[in-house]
Amino acid sequence: xxxxxxxxxxxxQWLLLLAVAAGGWIIVGxxxxxxxxxxxxxxFGFLEQESxxxxxxxxxxxxxxxxxxxxxxxxxxxxxxxxVLAIVTATLLGLLVGIMRLxxxxxxxxxxxxxxxxxxxxxxxxxxIFWYVGVLQxxxxxxxxxxxxxxxxxNIRGLYIPDAVMDPDLDWLSWLALACLAATPFVWRLRxxxxxxxxKALLLPVLALAFFAAGVDHLTYPELxxxxxxxxxxxxxxxxxxxxxxxxxxxxxxxxxxRGSIEAIPRGQHEAALAIGLHSWQRLGLVILPQALRIMVxxxxxxxxxxxxxxxxxxxxxxxxxxxxxxxxxLNQAGKEIETISIVVAxxxxxxxxxSLTMNWYNRRVALVER
Amino acid sequence: MTVQREGYAPGIGYDDRAPxxxxxxxxxxxxxxxxxxxxxxGNSALTLAVLGxxxxxxxxxxxxxxxxxxxxxxxxxxxEGEGACWTFIxxxxxxxxxxxxxxxxxxxxxxxxxxxxxxxxPVLRDSTRxxxxxxxMLLTVFPALATLLLVGGVLGLPYVDTTKWGGLMLDVLxxxxxxxxxxxxxxxxxxxxxxxxxxxxxISICFIEFWRAVPLxxxxxxxxxxxxxxxxxxxxxxxxxRALVALVLFNGxxxxxxxxxxxxxxxxxQEEAAYSVGLRWWQVQAFVVLPQALRHVMxxxxxxxxxxxxxxxxxxxxxxxxxxxxxxxxxxxxxWLGFAREGYxxxxxxxxxxxxxxxxxxxxxxxxxxxxxxxxK
Numbered sequence: 001x002x003x004x005x006x007x008x009x010x011x012x013q014w015l016l017l018l019a020v021a022a023g024g025w026i027i028v029g030x031x032x033x034x035x036x037x038x039x040x041x042x043x044f045g046f047l048e049q050e051s052x053x054x055x056x057x058x059x060x061x062x063x064x065x066x067x068x069x070x071x072x073x074x075x076x077x078x079x080x081x082x083x084v085l086a087i088v089t090a091t092l093l094g095l096l097v098g099i100m101r102l103x104x105x106x107x108x109x110x111x112x113x114x115x116x117x118x119x120x121x122x123x124x125x126x127x128x129i130f131w132y133v134g135v136l137q138x139x140x141x142x143x144x145x146x147x148x149x150x151x152x153x154x155n156i157r158g159l160y161i162p163d164a165v166m167d168p169d170l171d172w173l174s175w176l177a178l179a180c181l182a183a184t185p186f187v188w189r190l191r192x193x194x195x196x197x198x199x200k201a202l203l204l205p206v207l208a209l210a211f212f213a214a215g216v217d218h219l220t221y222p223e224l225x226x227x228x229x230x231x232x233x234x235x236x237x238x239x240x241x242x243x244x245x246x247x248x249x250x251x252x253x254x255x256x257x258x259r260g261s262i263e264a265i266p267r268g269q270h271e272a273a274l275a276i277g278l279h280s281w282q283r284l285g286l287v288i289l290p291q292a293l294r295i296m297v298x299x300x301x302x303x304x305x306x307x308x309x310x311x312x313x314x315x316x317x318x319x320x321x322x323x324x325x326x327x328x329x330x331l332n333q334a335g336k337e338i339e340t341i342s343i344v345v346a347x348x349x350x351x352x353x354x355x356s357l358t359m360n361w362y363n364r365r366v367a368l369v370e371r
Numbered sequence: 372m373t374v375q376r377e378g379y380a381p382g383i384g385y386d387d388r389a390p391x392x393x394x395x396x397x398x399x400x401x402x403x404x405x406x407x408x409x410x411x412x413g414n415s416a417l418t419l420a421v422l423g424x425x426x427x428x429x430x431x432x433x434x435x436x437x438x439x440x441x442x443x444x445x446x447x448x449x450x451e452g453e454g455a456c457w458t459f460i461x462x463x464x465x466x467x468x469x470x471x472x473x474x475x476x477x478x479x480x481x482x483x484x485x486x487x488x489x490x491x492x493p494v495l496r497d498s499t500r501x502x503x504x505x506x507x508m509l510l511t512v513f514p515a516l517a518t519l520l521l522v523g524g525v526l527g528l529p530y531v532d533t534t535k536w537g538g539l540m541l542d543v544l545x546x547x548x549x550x551x552x553x554x555x556x557x558x559x560x561x562x563x564x565x566x567x568x569x570x571x572x573x574i575s576i577c578f579i580e581f582w583r584a585v586p587l588x589x590x591x592x593x594x595x596x597x598x599x600x601x602x603x604x605x606x607x608x609x610x611x612x613r614a615l616v617a618l619v620l621f622n623g624x625x626x627x628x629x630x631x632x633x634x635x636x637x638x639x640x641q642e643e644a645a646y647s648v649g650l651r652w653w654q655v656q657a658f659v660v661l662p663q664a665l666r667h668v669m670x671x672x673x674x675x676x677x678x679x680x681x682x683x684x685x686x687x688x689x690x691x692x693x694x695x696x697x698x699x700x701x702x703x704x705x706x707w708l709g710f711a712r713e714g715y716x717x718x719x720x721x722x723x724x725x726x727x728x729x730x731x732x733x734x735x736x737x738x739x740x741x742x743x744x745x746x747x748k
Contacts, residue, residue, distance in 0.1 A: 138711075323589070348589065
């Protein structure tokens with residue numbers, strides 16, 4: 001019976017499963033023993049304890065008396081914030097560089113090439129640390145802030161942007177603005193009398209902006225008060241460095257994807273667009289890019305996943321994201337190696353899965369339907 | 372003709388870069404200039420704008436890197452100019468390359484590097500006859516020699532502990548060990564993922580997707596903090612080796628996806644033909660499918676090595692002393708404060724040289740592999 005190759009393979013795979021299970025069992029046993037020896041217990045109860053540490057940058061309110069669970073939420077939001085920011089800027093920058101790479105202009109073409117090659121062939125971590133230590137930490141002190149247009153100040157403590165103080169009585173206006181924004185994609189697809197609303201739905205975001213502006217009481221500009229700056233919102237240098245580092249690194253890869261996809265469009269499409277008399281930007285925007293987009297989507301998905309994963313590099317420059325806070329501070333304080341690391345890994349698995357699902361859904365929508 | 376001359380990008384328009392029928396060297400050069408810089412009004416404006424921008428950026432950069440920079444001297448006092456202080460890099464060069472490896476023993480590191488180059492050349496050269504044999508040598512004989520040289524303790528070579536290893540040498544070492552370990556693992560996983568056996572397939576997919584979904588930093592933290600808990604009482608594994616094991620598992624998953632691409636490119640007929648001459652499954656894979664698949668994914672594997680080499684800098688975060696760690700330490704030296712820019716620029720340039728060489732090689736190989744398809748030389 002064992003002589004038959006198919007049977008042998010069948011038996012072999014059960015043996016493999018057995019080996020994996022045995023390995024897992026031994027590891028679980030060892031962990032149990034090790035924890036027992038150190039008088040530790042496995043469990044997620046520590047999440048309810050007060051944390052007693054400060055998180056310098058938070059999107060939602062945070063005090064040292066909040067629980068570890070709240071710290072998880074705060075650091076998760078920081079991770080999501082930098083990922084979303086980096087995805088947007090990396091896409092725009094990548095698109096620009098990718099198109100520059102195909103320019104007829106020798107200078108533009110080769111500057112883009114040099115940018116891509118240099119960025120792609122140097123480590124991302126070194127780039128991020130370079131931006132943080134070599135550039136942002138070398139900026140002047142708050143007293144000698146560099147003034148940028150629009151009342152923005154730049155100094156060693158970060159980027160200070162003007163802040164809108166909302167009128168507390170007109171609170172409902174900002175909610176209305178949010179509702180308008182959220183409704184836009186649905187109104188876009190709505191049909192009135194068999195006709196899609198489409199672009200007319202773009203009136204809604206404009207309306208939202210108007211509502212938002214109406215709810216603003218006054219603007220505060222960052223100003224020097226004594227040795228520090230008052231007013232405005234501070235964007236910490238860690239966020240700026242991480243954001244720049246990730247965006248620039250990913251943009252070089254995205255630029256190559258954009259170039260590859262544009263080159264993959266059959267020449268007939270260019271010629272047809274030329275024949276009906278479209279201008280060069282119209283050819284690009286109306287004919288070439290929409291088709292190139294289809295080819296781009298799967299590769300862009302993996303780039304976006306890379307961006308989310310590389311947000312973890314913020315731990316190296318003390319940006320308070322999941323790794324810095326949870327496998328750093330919380331792990332040191334609570335001493336729960338297995339629990340904290342599995343929480344962070346589980347969160348990253350979920351974020352990855354969500355992004356893949358969204359991008360796959362988008363891919364199915366834009367994919368060419370062969371009839 | 373006039374319509375085609377109007378400036379639009381090649382690829383975005385169709386190719387108007389084919390040389391016009393212009394005779395003579397000077398007219399040809401002028402024609403090239405016109406087509407590449409001044410094809411149309413917009414194009415000329417773009418050229419001027421870019422030239423202006425370069426004029427703003429390049430001279431200060433050049434002044435910082437070359438004209439105002441200092442490289443002579445032995446202390447911080449030598450660096451008085453406005454430019455970069457390369458003296459700092461020059462004085463700390465051994466630290467960046469060898470870490471804390473004993474200075475009188477560094478010849479061993481250099482010799483290992485030379486051996487690596489000597490063993491790699493026949494593997495990478497175009498005209499090698501028995502490439503498989505040389506790959507095998509690179510993966511067996513070379514590591515044995517390298518261990519002997521670097522660790523020592525025999526043949527009169529003094530013993531050097533792994534905690535003294537560091538600098539760029541550690542990056543190269545980690546990259547080599549991880550590639551050597553993850554290539555076989557990746558091949559097995561790729562075969563497993565394409566297997567018809569349900570359990571093997573499921574295990575392979577779960578393994579690959581898990582490692583591909585977590586950040587590398589998580590992998591390193593697992594190696595530093597969780598693996599010690601997995602081991603029975605009294606068993607301790609060196610921190611470097613734990614990191615290497617975790618990195619092999621991590622990179623194995625990426626390698627598997629690269630190899631799978633190659634496996635999918637081998638026509639079914641090859642496998643069927645091999646079975647029909649009476650070969651067993653493993654013979655079919657080892658002698659027919661894999662040689663063809665691996666040749667096709669060689670560029671992909673080299674690109675994977677480039678990515679891995681860049682990522683070896685992350686071991687700094689778990690406290691291993693690689694080149695980035697060496698730079699960070701040198702920057703904290705009170706005698707040399709304030710040269711972060713020089714330090715990181717130096718690191719970037721070093722990595723750029725290595726990685727650019729490798730990715731150029733990968734690109735060249737890709738072109739050579741596709742030559743029969745496009746008919747281009």
